[in-house]
Amino acid sequence: MALKSFRGNLERMFDKNLSDLVRGIRNNKENEAKYIAQCIEEIKQELRQENLSVKATAVAKLTYLQMLGYDMNWAGFNIIEVMSSSKFIYKRIGYLASSQCFNSDTELLMLTTNMIRKDLNSQNQYDAGLALSALSCFISPDLARDLANDIMTLLTSTKPYLRKKAVLMMYKVFLRFPEALRPAFPRLKEKLEDPDAGVQSAAVNVVCELARKNPKNYLSLAPIFFKLMTTSTNNWMLIKIIKLFGALTPLEPRLGKKLIEPLTNLIHSTSAMSLLYECINTVIAVLISISSGMPNHSASIQLCVQKLRILIEDSDQNLKYLGLLAMSKILKSHPKSVQSHKDLVLQCLDDKDESIRLRALDLLYGMVSKKTLMEIVKKLMIHMDKAEGTSYRDELLTKIVDICSQNNYQFITNFQWYISVLVDLTKMEGTQYGSLVATQMLDVAIRVQAIRNFAVQQMALLLENASLLTQPGSKMVDVLYAAAWICGEFANELVDPVSTLDAMLTGRGNTLPGHIQAVYVQNILKVFSILLSKASSKLTVKKHCDKVIDGLKQYICSADLEVQERASSATHLVITICDDIVTNDVEISLMAAEVNMLFVGELNPVAPKAQRKVQIPEGLDLDIWINNPPSSSSSSSEDGEEKKISFEADISLQGKQKEGRSNFICNDEDLHKVNEARKLEQAMNPHYLKSEHLTTDIPVAAIDLPIPLSIPGLSGSKKFDRHKKDERKNKRKRNKHKNNTSSSETDNIVIEVNRGKGEMPEGALDSDGKESLQSDDQHDPHKALDINLDEPLREEEKLPLPEHRFPLFTNSKLSNKKDMAEDDLEDFSVNNHKSKKNKKKLNKEDKVKKHKQSSSKRKKNKKTTADELVRFKDGYEEALGISTPSKETVCLSSQIKVTRLAYNKILALDYYLRPYNSDSNQILICLQCRNFCESTIRELEANISHSSDINIVNESGEIQHFIKLCCILNAGETKDNDLIIQVNDVTTCHKLRGTVSYIQQTTNGTCQEKLDFCITVGVTAFLSKSMPLGDSFTDLLSSGNLIHCSSISLKPIIPRDFNQILNLVSTQCHLRIIDQLDSAASLFSQSTSGNRICLLMKSKSSHISVEARSDSESLMASLLDEIMINFAT
Structure with missing residues (x-):
């Protein structure tokens, strides 16, 4: 045995450990992938060995490779084996690997339940701490349910190390198993007053995270947190508590009055910038919530603003950003306190950090008043000239427009100045918001009647100098859209309508975008109608008509079909007018009046949501076919004939189009002009290769109209700055009498502005933007934690405890009878949870009691009984601690009752009801469609009968009579469809009738079938x-x-x-x-x-x-x- 152990240790001396792996990867940079692949093969060989030390080293190397991006999920069983080791050094490697490899969806987690429970209950606190740390990374709902009691037990441990980790771990348990929150909350509340500072901080952290999404459930903890806030010296914990109070104050305004004094003291005394910022944030929230009940809070606001000014003036960019962010919150409720710091905010526009500049722009939006508007916009225009980068320049442009147009131009007193600002914005290079400037020009001209004369003159100058806006680098070409529309709609304000008409006819209009060309054509007719009404002779009318007809030729050749149609219609209209006046001797005044009738009517502002509010006329069904689609059974010969006919029709149509166009562009004179223009454009193009490279060929002297640096007569915002200075001088020289009048052109005149929201379709109501939107957080785990924690704990809410499984005795007839009785009871009702639990306890006590009696009769001593109980325990626990999780505790009251709705040999429909909104008259029905046949079913559709009491609606509340269930249902397949049922009265029973139609695909073809159904919705559903x-x-x-x-x-x-x-x-x-x-x-x-x-x-x-x-x-x-x-x- 010793020789075998020595051999194993000697072999491991030559194995690669983690350090060798890291060193080898660094030495094989050129062939890193090949080297790592070789190492993975070696690791697989090491994992096959029986020595646990070798396996642990292999898992450690895999953990490092996983950090480099290599997959290690294939080694899940080996990781669990290392985790189950009794040695801490190996166990630590296994848990580290599991925290990186496993997640809540890993199927192997079912093997770790009892092993983790064994480690949690270990006498070694570091084993339990290791298990808690790793469990937080991959805890699943099943693990959270099975281990919640064991983790709660650690909350009462005598070791602060375990109590702190257990408190933090409970937050993860709550997210995965929300039912544990109510049973565990009393113990968690006790930890807020734990003598150990680390445990106390952990409890504060968990409660604050829970209250972040559902603060109303934690109002009862306010006294405890208030005590902690006034006694604690831990800045980190104070920040958490103050954040929590900021969320609780809007729910309980009385709490805010008590918070003002301690928060103000903290603001005065603390030197920590992070704590200072959170205190100011909470004071702002408090003052907003109690503004009606506490009028004398100006001192607190001034204190917050002064402290925020210190943050903004700090050199740290992060503090400066946070100061601006908090200042914007104060601005919403107390704008006057912030407006005095306008100079500081304007200085932030020069900051090198773009995020700070953007935050300062947001502040300026709320600091504007009638007195400061011109000054702030002037500063922004200067910054826009100096700005580098198109994104920041675009942001400045949009902010200028937003500042001036907020609340329908509430702060603008001189609209001539605003038109001049918009004109100045058209000269800015690199901006992408030409359409925004154009929209503002149109809106101001429509809303402010007194400014139309000035606006028309400025727009006419822009049209006459359109070449400046059509340069390759300019992005403001959309301004011509507004200029043409304003000059045409208010053509009677034009000083020189002939020049404006020439600008739209003789310019390079055919190079403009299609939507601008279309506006040009439409407004050419409007200007022409004004000239026609002013004409005094037929010769003048003939001259104007010929000019318009010749000018419209370029638009007839446009690539845009809309422009072609408009130009062609306008040309024929002008030709008809000319013939009637010149040839048929129709009076000019009579014809002018008829032409003006085409453009009669005042255009009012349109509400932003007007198009969405247009109601569908009665009898109009948007879902039915306008033209029925052709049947698929039509013969190929008919298709061929149709294609032939359509082809011939296309040829004839093209021929007619060519004939129609030849009247305008196919003469020699026009072709000559086009060729000359093309040659001139090629000669002026420096990127075009010429046949001769002589500089004398460049026609510099041929340019009759050089592009001026400035447009004569075009207004600018600088002009109004000069007038403002002159007015200040005049005010000083004026006498005290108020009868003196100023000769300045720019004196502020009371101008009537249409500040309404705009026209809405007939019968539509304005929703003020409060449209019903579905929440984006459908899968937010915090929604399930919105639980009332003040109610007493009910019996069914107590957490399940792990139970021992005692072996059944075959010679006990009584126990068999009891088991049979329990089975019968379960067959009758799966919902009798409480009584079944009590009976189980009685059965277990009877079994243990009978076993003790029988063993005492045999041996009559206590030792035998103890041995028997130990034997039962050994049968329950396993050697390595690896087993399936404890039996899931099923909430019997939540089982779903599925009802058969309708069926035939092909299809079966089942349904069950689920709650949708607890406070509404809607309920969710899950309709299950099951295919019984061996063929495919497709195009399942439900047609719901009309009823005034019960209907199926969509998420927006609109009634649906025609619902598509599923496209394809294969043989033996079942699919679920969630439908929302809405009833008018929840106190009566309702029945919903309908028909499900479907198409069955068989070998012989297709056949359409129907299945009628009737859904009964009782009052118990609500x-x-x-x-x-x-x-x-x-x-x-x-x-x-x-x-x-x-x-x-x-x-x-x-x-x-x-x-x-x-x-x-x-x-x-x-x-x-x-x-x-x-x-x-x-x-x-x-x-x-x-x-x-x-x-x-x-x-x-x-x-x-x-x-x-x-x-x-x-x-x-x-x-x-x-x-x-x-x-x-």
């Missing part, structure tokens, strides 16, 4: 066992609110025990057992509509009487009918 807080059963009965009463008698054909019937009624009808005495019991339930019902069940010699009292007669009658139907037979 009942809840919860008793309202503050109410008692006795007070409810004596209040006199339950004015309706009735009774029934249950006479079961099969004799049943009263307790069995009671538990069945309680479980299936969602009734809460309030009290039970011998053969009588009182029950309670409440509907989602708030109606309450109380029952009294009494067992009599021949029947069971059920008496009911309720505040709703329909609810009471419907419930008694359901009880009679389900339990009378």
Whole structure:
């Protein structure tokens, strides 16, 4: 034996350990993958050996390789084997590997339950600590359920090391097994006052994390945390507690008044910036919540703002960012306190950190007033000129627009200035928000009637100088869309409509995007109508008509079909007008009036959600086919004829199009102009290869109109800055009399602005943005932890304890009979949890008692009895501690009752009901479709009959009569479909009828079948066992609110025990057992509509009487009918 051990140790001297592996990887950089593959093969050989030390070394090397990205899931069994070692040095390697390799979905975790339990109960505290640390990385719902009691036991350990780890581990248990929160909460609450500071900090951390998502459940802990906050010197724990108070204060405003003084003292005394920031954050939350009840809080606000100014002025970028973030919170409730620090916020715009600049921009949005608007926008424009990078420049542009347009231009007093700012923004290079500037120009022109004249003149100048906006580097071409629309819609404000018309006709309009060309064409007609009304002679009309017809030719050749259609229609319209006036001698004024009628009507602002609010007209079904699709059985000859006809039609259509276009572009003069323009463009293009490389060929002198550096007449925001300075000088020279008038053009005039939300479709209501949206956190584990912790713990909520399995004695007839009785009871009802648990305990006590009596008769000494009990224990525990988890404790009251809905030889429909919203009239139905035949079923669709009382709705609450269940259902396959049922009255029983249609795919073809069904939704689906807080059963009965009463008698054909019937009624009808005495019991339930019902069940010699009292007669009658139907037979 010694020789064998020596041989093993000698062989291991030449094995590669972890250090050799790391050294070898570093020495084989060129062939790293090949070397690691070789090492993995060696590791696999080592894992096959029986020596646990070799296996542990191999697992350690695998752990390192897993950090490099290599998979080690294949070694799961070996990792568990190393974890089960009795030596701590090996156990540590195994648990480290498991924490990296395993996750909550690993199937091998079922083998680790008892092994981890054994380590948790170990006398060595480091074994238990190791198990807790690793378990937190891969705990699953099953492990959390099975080990919750063992971890809770460690909360009362005498060793602070284990108590601290157990407290932290409980948070992971709560996330995976929320049912453990209520039983464990009293012990967790005790740890808040633990004498050890580490345990106390851990408990504070866990409670704060739990309260982060559900703070209302932890209001009862406020006194304990207030005591900790005023006595603790641990800054980290103070930060956690103060964060918790920030979440609790909005729920209990009285708490905020007590927090102001200690928080203010902390702000004055602390030197820790992190604690200072959290104190300020909580003070802000407190002052917001108690602003109505505590008017004298300006001193606290000023203190917070002064401290935040210190943070913002700090050189640390993180503190500066946090200071700006907290300042933005104060700005929402106390803007005047922050506006005095405008200079500091503007300085942050020069910071090198972009995140700080963006945060400062957000602050400026709320600091704007009528007096400071122009100054702030001027600063932002200067920063925009200096800004580097398009993203920050775009952010500045959007922020300028947001600041000026907030609350429908609330702070703008001079709209000429704002139009000038928008014009200045069009000159900025590299911005991607031309459409945003265009939208603002349109909105201002529509809303502010007094500014239209100025806006039209500025837009006309932009159209005449459109080449500046169509340069290759410019992104502001969308501004031309707004300019053309404004000049056309308000053409009567144009000073020189002829120049504007020439700008839209003779420019390079065909190079613009299609949507801008379309607006050009439409507004050319509007400007033409103004010129037509001003024309005094036929010669003038003929001149204008010819100009428009010639100018529209370039748009007829556009690649955009919309532009082609508009230009063609406009051309024919102008030709008709010209012929009527010139040839048919129609009066110019009469024709001008008819043309102007095309554009009559004032355009008002449109609400942002107007399109979504358009109601569907009656009789319009958006789901039916407009044209029925062609049948698949049509012959190929018919298809060939159709293709031939369509092909000939396409040829004829193309020919007509070519003929139509030839009237405009196929003459020699136009072709010559196009060729000359093309040659000139090629000659001006430096990237185009010319045939001759002479600089004299470059036609520099041929440019008649050089691009000016500035557009004459175009306004700018700098002009208004100069006027503002002049006004300040004039104010100083003015006399005290207020009769003097200023000659300045930019004096502020009271301008009427349409600040409405905009027009909505007829019959639509504005929802103010409060649309029903589904929560994105459907799978958030914190939602299941929203539990009332103040209620006393019920019997069924206690955590299950692991139980020993004693062997059954074959010679005990009594025990066999009891087992058979228990089986019968389980067959009758799977819901009688409490009585079954009590009977199990009695059976176990009887078995142990009988065994002790028999053993004492045989040997008459205590030693034999002790040996027998030890033998039972040995049969329960296994050698390595590896076994399947303890038996799952099933909550019998939550088992689902599946009901057969309809069936035939092909398809079966089953359903069961589940709660959807506890406080609504909706319930979830799971419809199971099962294919019985050997062929495939496809296109399963449900057609629901119309009913005013019960319907199927979608998540938005819209009624659905036609529902697609599943596309394909293979042979023997079952698929579930979740549907939402909504009823108008939850106090009566409803029936939902419908038909399921499907197509069966067989070898002979397809056949369509139907299956009718009827779903019964009783009142029990909307009942809840919860008793309202503050109410008692006795007070409810004596209040006199339950004015309706009735009774029934249950006479079961099969004799049943009263307790069995009671538990069945309680479980299936969602009734809460309030009290039970011998053969009588009182029950309670409440509907989602708030109606309450109380029952009294009494067992009599021949029947069971059920008496009911309720505040709703329909609810009471419907419930008694359901009880009679389900339990009378």
